[in-house]
Amino acid sequence: MNYKLVENLEDIKNVSMMSSIIWPIAYKDILSIEQIQYMLNKYLSIDSIKEAINDGYTFINILNDKNDIVGFLSYKLNVDKLFLSKLYILPKYQNKGYASKAIEYLRGFNLPIELTVNKNNKKAYEKYQHLGFKNIKSVITDIGNSYVMDDYVMLLK
Numbered sequence: 001m002n003y004k005l006v007e008n009l010e011d012i013k014n015v016s017m018m019s020s021i022i023w024p025i026a027y028k029d030i031l032s033i034e035q036i037q038y039m040l041n042k043y044l045s046i047d048s049i050k051e052a053i054n055d056g057y058t059f060i061n062i063l064n065d066k067n068d069i070v071g072f073l074s075y076k077l078n079v080d081k082l083f084l085s086k087l088y089i090l091p092k093y094q095n096k097g098y099a100s101k102a103i104e105y106l107r108g109f110n111l112p113i114e115l116t117v118n119k120n121n122k123k124a125y126e127k128y129q130h131l132g133f134k135n136i137k138s139v140i141t142d143i144g145n146s147y148v149m150d151d152y153v154m155l156l157k
Contacts, residue, residue, distance in 0.1 A: 030120045
């Protein structure tokens with residue numbers, strides 16, 4: 001497994017395109033299609049990814065041994081922790097250990113890892129628990145357009 005920094009427009013377009021494939025499947029039973037589209041535009045459009053990078057977030061493409069892109073992650077390094085903003089694997093590559101290996105990659109920073117996960121995303125929540133993350137609190141965040149993110153905050157020390 002390999003990792004490639006998202007650093008040019010083509011890479012950014014690939015992340016946005018992958019998101020448009022992954023999100024409707026991942027969140028179909030959790031969020032309305034309208035909210036999914038709103039969030040994709042707000043957080044994973046080409047312009048919003050560029051803005052996130054300018055705000056200090058790092059985006060990484062996750063590659064398999066054949067150098068095919070299988071997913072991506074995004075994180076922000078803070079003084080005392082790493083905030084994992086996004087970790088998504090394309091459907092045909094899920095359940096093959098890529099997410100677990102990505103977490104191991106992030107553990108290499110030797111900082112606690114914090115993330116948020118939708119309270120109704122049981123699959124992701126259980127995966128993070130399996131990887132050692134602990135639920136430390138519950139948050140509801142207004143994201144505009146009458147939508148909220150209803151999440152657990154999880155921490156891996």
